[in-house]
Amino acid sequence: MRILGLVLFLLVGVRSSTHADPSDTYFFRYTPDCAAAYDAYLSLRFPEGAAAVRRAIVAEPGNLLPVFLADYEDCLLLMLNGDPHEYAQRKSHYDERIAWMEKGSEDAPWQGLTTGVLHLHWALVHVRFGERLKAALAFRKSYAQLKENSKRFPSFAPNQLFLGLEEAIAGTIPDDYRWVASVFGVKGSTVKGVNDIGRFLDQSKSAQAPFRQEAALFYHYLRFYLLHQQEAAWQAVSSPSFDASDNLLNSLVAANLALNYRHADAALQYLRTAQRFPESRRFPVVDYELGYAYLFQLDPSGIGAFEKYLATAPGAWYRKDAMQKIAWLYHLQGRADKAAEKLRAMAKTGNTFVDADKQAQRAATAGALPEPSLLAARLLCDGGFYNQAIQKLTAIAPAVLTVPGYKLEYYYRVGRTYEGLGQMPKALSYYNAAYESGKESEEQFGARAALQTAILYENSGQAAVAKSWFRKTLALRKHDFQASIDQQAKAGLDRLGN
DSSP states (O other): OOHHHHHHHHHHHHHHTOOSOHHHHOBOOOOHHHHHHHHHHTTTOHHHHHHHHHHHHHHOTTBOHHHHHTHHHHHHHHHHHOOHHHHHHHTHHHHHHHHHHTTSOTTSHHHHHHHHHHHHHHHHHHHHTTOHHHHHHHHHHHHHHHHHHHHHOTTOHHHHHHHHHHHHHHTTOOGGGHHHHHHHOOOOOHHHHHHHHHHHHHHOOSTTSTTHHHHHHHHHHHHHHTSOOHHHHHHHHTSTTSOOTTOHHHHHHHHHHHHHTTOHHHHHHHHHHHHTSGGGGGOTHHHHHHHHHHHTTTOTHHHHHHHHHHHHOOSSTTHHHHHHHHHHHHHHTTOHHHHHHHHHHHTTSSOSOSHHHHHHHHHHHHTOOOOHHHHHHHHHHHTTOHHHHHHHHHTSOGGGOOSHHHHHHHHHHHHHHHHHTTOHHHHHHHHHHHHHHHTTOSSSHHHHHHHHHHHHHHHTTOHHHHHHHHHHHHHOOSOTTHHHHHHHHHHHHHHTTO
16 A cells, blocks of 8 residues: 555544544644654655654554655655656645645644645646646745744744745746746745755754754755855765765765766765665666766766666656767767767657756757867866866867857856866956857857856955846846756845845
8 A cells, every 4th residue: 555545544544433623633743753754755765764654653643744744755756756657646645635734733833834845845846847837836835834834933943944945946936937926926035045044954953853854955055056155065065964875865965066066076976875775776867967977077988877867767857968968978989970879869859848958959959069179178177177178178279160159168168167277367258258259149158158257256255246247147048058047147146135
């Protein structure tokens, strides 16, 4: 019997055996079994989490928290794998669990919190499956529920955590969802939201405190991606206190931040740790990230990792991106036929819901592969191997880059590499060339150059100049990675008090 089936059987049995008022029958208690279930789910040990949920229900059939905690399996599994068949089987759990939470007393702070968090879980899941209207409405319900709960129970700390997360998200909401903010009055501030999560962590010192594990994950991710406190976030995640050696989810988080912070060698080590967990076989994302760790070192082992991802991933996201990266590795080996074959196959798989797949599809439609030396330099720079990257870049004569996109990328890559080497005047000079050349381009490099210029001025304390460059970034439209670049620019303006 599935977990939810057992939950419903036990709870219906309790209800039919008593005529007590539901608010007396059902309650919320965070027991040791609840803590064990939460810890297991946040480590992606789903069978262990399900067993703890069953123990909690058997011990206290009227306790609604185990029903709520079982939702973490649905949310994490569907978010990580994007399996449409799993989604079809599990999506009814959303309304069922909301109905059970509403049986609890409205005078209990847990009732409003669990309802709000369930709406948030499924807003994220609906985004993952491209159901934008459902996602927007679920997010709105969650925000309203948590706002009200915070007013009624201001000393209930978990309110602060989840409201902080939602305010941080709302502070950089993509244009596709802006109508939610304007119609429903959802307001947000990235800085305030992240600070609220930080305060929750300060108040919840015990490792067994409810929600501490995900609060730490939210805090590190938001600091890294939206507050641009990348070094501080990386130091926290790579420290012994963030135990990636005994937690698959933590190892994936550490690997992802390592890849995005240009530490491909560290990412490879985290992913090898992840592969040792038996449960990792259930998550093809491990192979996808592994492909990138190899790619950034120009290691052809990335082909096998990406191919394994394509063979095992049940969802449509990142399939085009993975195929493009396989083509790149073949291209660097001089195997033009294999690269072209992979790009032709790309049109028949996946979708273009996420920016990475949009860019891969557009590049494949254009029919051109990157200039090999420029591509190698790009990948080495993205992996944090700046000295090797600058050697390849300085060996390229810009005059031979006759394709407009190549020259535009060259300017950006040289700027990004000089930034990595700490040579900021040179970096700004090349970023300016990329921006001026790329204002009208569908390529991402003009917007990326403007964004990096803004960040450099922000880091040097020149707030007014930084704001100007963040606005220039947002003014560029219809380019690759529009949503993620705009989100970072909006977060920059929020950091600077705009």
